[in-house]
Amino acid sequence: MRITRTIEETRAALHGEVGLVPTMGAYHAGHISLFAAARKENGLVVASLFVNPAQFGDAADLARYPRDEAADAAIAEEHGVDVLFAPPVEELYPPGFETWVEVERAMQGLEGSFRPGHFRGVATICLKLFNIVRPRRAYFGQKDAQQVEVLRRMVRDLNLELDLELRVLPTVRDADGLALSSRNARLSPDARAAALALPRALATKDLARARELLAGLDVDYVEIAPFDPPVLAAAVRVGDIRLIDNVPLDEGDRS
Ligand code: AMP
Numbered sequence: 001m002r003i004t005r006t007i008e009e010t011r012a013a014l015h016g017e018v019g020l021v022p023t024m025g026a027y028h029a030g031h032i033s034l035f036a037a038a039r040k041e042n043g044l045v046v047a048s049l050f051v052n053p054a055q056f057g058d059a060a061d062l063a064r065y066p067r068d069e070a071a072d073a074a075i076a077e078e079h080g081v082d083v084l085f086a087p088p089v090e091e092l093y094p095p096g097f098e099t100w101v102e103v104e105r106a107m108q109g110l111e112g113s114f115r116p117g118h119f120r121g122v123a124t125i126c127l128k129l130f131n132i133v134r135p136r137r138a139y140f141g142q143k144d145a146q147q148v149e150v151l152r153r154m155v156r157d158l159n160l161e162l163d164l165e166l167r168v169l170p171t172v173r174d175a176d177g178l179a180l181s182s183r184n185a186r187l188s189p190d191a192r193a194a195a196l197a198l199p200r201a202l203a204t205k206d207l208a209r210a211r212e213l214l215a216g217l218d219v220d221y222v223e224i225a226p227f228d229p230p231v232l233a234a235a236v237r238v239g240d241i242r243l244i245d246n247v248p249l250d251e252g253d254r255s
Helices: 007-013 029-041 059-061 069-078 118-133 142-157 184-188 191-194 199-204 209-213
Strands: 001-002 017-021 044-049 083-085 138-142 163-171 218-225 231-236 241-248
Touching: 001 199, 001 209, 001 241, 007 083, 017 118, 017 163, 029 044, 029 138, 029 163, 044 059, 044 069, 044 118, 069 083, 083 118, 118 138, 118 142, 138 191, 138 241, 142 163, 142 218, 142 231, 142 241, 163 184, 184 241, 191 231, 191 241, 199 209, 199 241, 209 218
Parallel strands: 001 083, 017 044, 017 138, 044 083, 138 163
Antiparallel strands: 218 231, 231 241
């Protein structure tokens, strides 16, 4: 596996059909499932490892985001990544940067209401990565359902679909049901026990039941979102840790 720092080096490493897995690091089995899918479906697998400052509203959240490039590189290599693009911030946001992607409606509501500017940062960095890496397929987790919705809309609206397919993989969970997230490492045992109400509530696939089961937590939202597929989605805060999760709904679950 090669680690690249610049757009130029990354471009020079590309050949054949490329699968891209955009990430911010702190790899767990959720990321690994994306690497595995990309490995199976493409000649060359590129993962980006970049903690994108533009998608963090809160400077403290950005500062405490876990970073361990050596550990991540070992995991990426083990799981078939060919090129790990890990640029410094200035490579992607040089002085004078001022162009942003807004996906007007899809950015609103749910995460968009609680993290202003987040999806503008996500859409912009993903478009930049798509332009740099020119992937045939790009891999995302269902865990971030609204992110998928925003990116699908962007891909259609900007006619990227002619060359690029978005692939969405199911949410990977721990044995107790908690969706894997880099933020879980910061949960104390008590906080983790409290956080389990989130997957349990969503597993009911019933909005009213989910609301009841989340009543003891600090809930940002619990809603049915008309995505493709529709999901029951929620965000809660356990101490200073914010967790999001969702479950896809089938036809019968929505009445
Ligand atoms: P991140 O590094 O957190 O930006 O995530 C990189 C990609 O991994 C995104 O497409 C996420 O949706 C995906 N991802 C994060 N957690 C999970 C999970 N538990 N299961 C599946 N995919 C995930």
